[in-house]
Amino acid sequence: MALDKWQEWVLLLIIIGVIALVGNQIGFDVPLLEALPGMAILGLISLAGLILAKVIPVKFPSVAYIGLIGILLTMPASPFADSIVAYTSKVQFLALATPVLAYAGIAIGKSWADFRALGWRAILVSLLVLIGTYLGSAVIAEIVLRIQGII
């Protein structure tokens, strides 16, 4: 693994983490320093997942490793569960989402020409595609959860 890559990840994760901490303070009134340990934990989980995906030769996406590490660290059997949950609860999900979509907004500008070339019919069908899977999944989940007696 190239060392450059590793350094770049660390640097970018720090930058993104700081941006999210600022958003977390402005949007959710959590003081920056109070949320810092939780953000650092999330950043380290991310870094570990990125590195695992790179060094383990099996083709498995880094996000799957990251999700798995997060689950393992906080599942009921984990000795760190309580402290990790307590620290990371200071970092709001929505505060993490805002920078993601800010970067995405800037990046999708490049797709604008392709988008404009599409007609309204293609846009309508595409939105129905999203509505269809969302409502289809929700209805199936509802039926199964009711049969199971969970809801």
Next chain:
Amino acid sequence: MEQKKGSSVRVNWKLHVVVLLLVIITEAIGIHKISVGPGIILLLPMLYAMILGLVLYFTRVVGEGEATAAEPIIILSITYLIAKIGVLIGPNLPKIIAAGPALILQEFGNLGTILLALPVALLLGFGRETIGMTHSVGREPNVGLIVDVYGFNSPEGRGVLAVYVVGTLLGAIFMGLFAGFMATILPLHPLSFAMATGIGSGSMMTAASGSLAAVFPEMADDILAFAGASNLLTTATGLYMSIFIGLPMATWLYRVLGPRLQGARFQPESRREER
């Protein structure tokens, strides 16, 4: 903060400063609710941030260079969200395992796409593009599959690319507005909708589950945990769902409904492995 080490690690500082400013502005605006009849549409900072980011692309503030630099950073910033979802799933793991059957079966919900969108595409006059457009939600693995089967320049390929482009550009914003609204007007449980937000796109799941969590704050952690688990499952199974169920079913329905809805204008589908 760390300074540039050597010349090999280059950071587009302008991009990050712009994103920081976008975050400051949009979080300061905060969450707003609009009541539409019995439902609620939530306006979230992340949605303003995406729209403002897109608007900035057309100004001199950011350009092609920043847009290109932003692409890989989307994935890196999503890792924080996945880590957060992981630590939300962990404590809820027994609950999620208990709901395993629902979680697995709702993966078949993307067949709803075929039932809803395929007839409409035919009625709007689409030909073989219909199969590419409606066999799945049209994210990266699905584009790969259609291009593999029919070729890049086939009508099917153009169809799936159209849905991909619309999903990239409008998907997160649309799902962010629509997901919470539907949950407030339909009599289904928020957890059912939470599972439904895992449609195999990180940004759409984020926007959709984020708006659900904001509509039902008392269930926020459960909603995000179920949404995240569902999205991880879709990421793992989505391609196989398309190969074994979505594409065969879309092709079959196209053949059955096409001649009825389009009459003499109907074009039979492309033969596979041909262009």
